[in-house]
Amino acid sequence: MSASHDVLLGIDVGTSSVKVVAITTSGTVLGDHSVAYETTTPRPGWAEQDAAAWWRAIGEATRALLARVEERGPSTVVGIGLSGQMHTFVLLDDDDRPLRPAITWMDTRGEGLLEDARRRVAEADLAQQLANPVVLGLTLLPLTWLAAHEPNVLARAATLLLAKDYVRMRLTGEKGSEPTDASATLLFDVAARAWSDATVAAFGLPRGMLPTLGESATVAGTLRDEAAEHLGLRPGIPVAFGAGDQQAAAVGMGSVRAGQVQLTVGTGAQVLAVRDRVVADVSGRLHAFCHVRGWITQASVNNAGSALAWVCNLLGVGWNDVYAGLGRGVGGPVFVPYLTGERTPLMKGHARGAWIGLSSEHTSSDLARAAGEGVVAAIAEAIGTVVETRTWRGALRVAGGGMGHATFAQALADASGLPIEVRETHEASGVGAALLAGVAVGAFGGLDEAAALAPERIAAEYQPDPAQHEGWAARRATLRELDAIGFHEVAERTRSDRRVRTIR
Structure with a gap:
């Protein structure tokens, strides 16, 4: 780049690392950078992550990427989008601090509660709303495990946030989610694109901890001062709601x-x-x-x-x-x-x-x-x-x-x-998150225009x-x-x- 270019950032909170991608508003991928973090297994079947590690990795990855982008010429970041590992969640107290490590989609501690969960879904006639099999990996089962084994934690939980939603809260101060991620929790009416109050009631979970919903390609808030310093950016940059990693990858692949x-x-x-x-x-x-x-x-x-x-x-x-x-x-x-x-x-x-x-x-x-x-x-x-x-x-x-x-x-x-x-495609989820940010800030005329900018080059073809x-x-x-x-x-x-x- 020679003249100044507007840049969109996509932050993907993955299972093993955070990946930050930078693209121009014409869809050109400028680069990406990854920083890894650990998944801990304190007991057999458990799989947890430290939400603070996500935040540290995002700061490191963003600063490293921006330094490389600046080497190509002046640029201005005009929007930030998010994607993240689905089903993984963190519970926050009234001061927005994590009450315990995040439980990831790989966690199987709720296995012994599966039959009871399936019975409750059948008795409350929830199958049509949930539109998904009641299985491990989705958010509901570890939540029911917490209700049984760590009730004090659940009682103190003011907010439940999925991985990317927690990061967005750290970026903007605003708590929320959106349908792509929320629909993968088994707490959601998939057709209505809304939380399932009936499911929450059937499992005796606190309804107030579920955040308000926005749409993926809309602005959720703007970058606050503390977060801007952490990332090496200016305050006030719009941050989009974003999407779960698979749906963001779909946008990133058109x-x-x-x-x-x-x-x-x-x-x-x-x-x-x-x-x-x-x-x-x-x-x-x-x-x-x-x-x-x-x-x-x-x-x-x-x-x-x-x-x-x-x-x-x-x-x-x-x-x-x-x-x-x-x-x-x-x-x-x-x-x-x-x-x-x-x-x-x-x-x-x-x-x-x-x-x-x-x-x-x-x-x-x-x-x-x-x-x-x-x-x-x-x-x-x-x-x-x-x-x-x-x-x-x-x-x-x-x-x-x-x-x-x-x-x-x-x-x-x-x-x-x-x-x-x-x-x-370089880091399809990150590219998709950046494209969603572009829609949110008006850099593109809509989702179809953004998806049309997704990298279309076929690197290789294979016939069976x-x-x-x-x-x-x-x-x-x-x-x-x-x-x-x-x-x-x-x-x-x-x-x-x-x-x-x-x-x-």
């Missing part, structure tokens, strides 16, 4: 019209189909959430990059070792990747992982290869559930994580039997190889068969027995 379908792969993997109406999945394998306009059908996979990162750390191998194995065809041991339970297609928080079919001849390379195959097969299973809804129009747009590696992308095309277009598809179909069938014979239930009983012996 997916805002009914019939468009995309896949993003990161810590987890999500297949998202844009809809013009709410369609609840009667099989209970898919989610129905609000989009920034309209709605989405979403398949959610908990164990993608997170499972592979665990394998690499355990075996002492690199990511390239995992990818290299995928280029040799399907075969050898089977890896069941459900290390933290699984949503689509199982919807079982107690599902667990394993290597199966091992012999003394197998090496760490064989285990790494099996891990890659297991994750690809699980993602392909999720894609298959969305294909069955017959909402498909056009190509599968793909971005994120290993999709930049040719062998991983080809394996996914072979396993799903679908052609794949890998979009050249029929010769490989049969092997992948068998690997996918193995995951289904293990579930059908009760593998996960047996594994859970083993874990329960071990816990009992430890307690004694």
